[in-house]
Amino acid sequence: MNKLTVCIYLIILTMVSACNDNTGGSNSAANIASVNAGADKVVLEGLPITLDATVYPEGGNLVWVQTAGPFNEGFPTExxxxxxxxxxxxxxxxxxxxxxxxxxxDGQVVYDEVKVQVTNVDYPPVAIIKVDDTITQPFNTYEEITISGSDSYDLDGEVRKYLWTQIDNNNPLTFISDSTSSELIIVAPFVVNITNYTLQLTVTDNMGITGVNTIDIQIAASNSVIAANAGLDQTVDEFTRVDIDASSSVSSVSEVSCLWQQVYPTTTSVVFDDAEQCITSFVAPDVDAQAEYIFAVNVTDTADNVASDQMVVIINPINLGTLHDTGITSCFSDSKEIACNDPDYPNQDADTGRDEISTLLDKSGDGPRSFDFTKLDENGDDLPNDRTEFSCVRDNFTGLIWEVKQPRSIPEFQNLRGVDNYYSMDSSLEGLTSCPSESNCGQAEFIDNVNESGYCGGANWRLPTYLELLNILDYKDVDKSNLLVSEFFRYTPNSNNGNSEHQFYWVSDTSATGGGGFLNWVLDLSTGDDSTILMNKTAYVILVRTP
Known part of the structure; x- marks a missing residue:
């Protein structure tokens, strides 16, 4: 019997068996269980949904289960x-x-599914405006008013943007905070009659949908016919130009005139461009730490009514680095001297650093342009700026104390710190040849002798580093024989001595040029150029120490 014949035989046998089943032990078509979960639905978000099933035969147990989508509490439900x-x-x-x-x-398990399409509804955000409920309106003239929109919300997203606008026809209010922040701060204006101002808050959600609300702000009539407004407090950096503005001062009688005064501090005064203008300027002074300056404006109308107000300027110090500047305060084109800060010739030496603000520096001592030196006596104590006799000088910017050479002697090389003395970096230069020491004329021997003398109250004199010596050179005075500031470093080497071809000065930095450890840096104080020379060659020495 082939496979096809077997299959046909089995089908016929099954049909006959079904027709002859009189036992009643199996389910007839009338006893097959069923469930219908209902038709699929479409509903807006936030609206009710009814799930309604029909079953057959009744009496069994139905369980609702959520199988997809955002979870709803209460499932499964039985x-x-x-x-x-x-x-x-x-x-x-x-x-x-x-x-x-x-x-x-009878234990049959059947199931059916229903799909519910939830349609997104883009609800607009709700703009909520609040004013401090502890403050009773109307607000007084020039009182600061804080209005908050931070309680604004969005049912199906979040508030992303805020925008405050004035929508009445009155004179514009002064906003002293960003109009795009959640909180707005305004200044109550001067009004002669009680006045309502209307502000609008527009909020925008993450879908770009907006919501709007308004609030009325009531301003009381001024108790005076004149009111002064010195403007907003400011925070600025030293040496920057500061604009102060009292133009919002008003009178119901006439235009007002202004007079600015500095109230605090009393020890340092700024210079107003014109103290009798309602809008004027000054340059923030040199400060060593954050400083508070208080200014007052007095306003007067033609009926001699007077009012005053104050404002504060906080001045912060700026970082000018740890070096002096070059002393160059002039700017140049390709062919001639020009005004500084020229956009066609930007970033020149005189446009930046201490040179740029040299005329504004509050110096402890004296010196040309940005240089600031104090003269010291033989004990290292300060002397007045006009003293002509002094032993050493302090650089007030770096704090370093510098040697001042003694004038040349006759015969030469008789004074320990004589300006014409010169030295080798090592100890190979014989004594009494270019210095008064009998041992040798090496720089180390010289330093030991100066420290033993207690020169200027110190015993820690040393060679300056390359940058320390470079730091006190004045490159503006290129017509001099020496780039040290002549008012403080009065003596320069004699052009007739053994180093007449240069004014090399030793610094403490060795040079790796050529290898071998035999070379050391020198600075030529007649030109500002640097070089490296053998340690057994000769150069001048100027000493420095840290207090």
């Missing part, structure tokens, strides 16, 4: 044909799937 829920909030159209699982009394 024993109820009808279930009421609320469509969740969704950012996009979203499908929910619920399955009705039915178990009949």
């Amino acid at each position: 024993g109820e044909l009808t279930v009421d829920i609320v469509a969740p909030s969704v950012a996009l159209d979203t499908e929910l799937v619920f399955r009705a699982e039915y178990t009949s009394l």
Whole structure:
């Protein structure tokens, strides 16, 4: 018998058996269980949804299960044909799937699904405006008023932007905070009659939808016919130009005139461009630490009514670095001297650093342009700026104390710190040849002798570093024989001595040029150029020490 014949035989046998089944032990078509979860639905977010199932035969157990979409609390739910829920909030159209699982009394398990399409509804954000409820309106002239929109919300997203605008026809209010922040601060204007101002807050959510609200702000009539307004407090950096503005001062009688005064501090005064202008300027002075300056404006009308107000300027110090500047305060084109800060020739030496603000520096001592030196006596104590006799000088910018050479002697090389003395970096130069030491004329021997003398109250004199010596050179005075500031470093080497071809000065930095450890840096104080020379060659020495 082939396979096809077997299959046909089995089908016929099954059909005959079914027709002759009189035992009643199996389910007839009338006893097959079923469940219907209902038709698919479409609903807006936030609205109710009713899940309603029908079952056959009744009496079994129904369980509702959510199988897809944002989860709804209460599932699975057992024993109820009808279930009421609320469509969740969704950012996009979203499908929910619920399955009705039915178990009949005779143990049959059947199920059906219903799909619920939840449609996103873009609800506009709600703009909420609040004013401090501890303050009673109307507000007084020039009182600061804080209005908050931070309680604004969005049901299906979040508030992303704020915008405050004045929508009445009165004179513009003064906003002293950003109009795009959640909180707005305004200044109550001067009004002669009680006046309402209307402000509008527009909020925008993450979907670009806006919500709007308004609030009325009531301003009381001024108790005076004149009011002064010195403007907003400011925070600035030293040496910057500061504009102060009292133009909002008003009178119901006439225009007002202004007079600015500095109230504090009393020890340092700024210079106003014109103290009798309502809008004027000054340059923030040199400060060593953050400083508070208080200014007052007195305003007067033609009826001699007077009012005054104050404002504060906080001045912060700026970082000018740890070096002096070059002393160059002039700017140049390709062919001639020009005004500084020329956009065609930017970033010149005189446009930046201490040179740029040299005329504004508050110096402890004296010196040309940005240089600031104090003269010291033989004990290292300060002397007045006009003293002509002094032993050493302090650089008030770096704090370093510098040697001042003694004038040349006759015969030469008789004074320990004689300006014409010169030295080798090592100890190979014989004594009494270019210095008064009998041992040798090396720089180390010289330093030891100066420290033993207690020169200027110190015993820690040393060679300067390359940058320390470079730092006190004045490159503006290129017509001099020496770039040290002549008012403080009065003596320069004799052009007739053994180093007449240069004014090399030793510094403490060795040079790796050529290798071998035999070379050391020198600075030529007649030109500002640097070189490296052998340590057994000769150069001048100027000493420095840290207090």
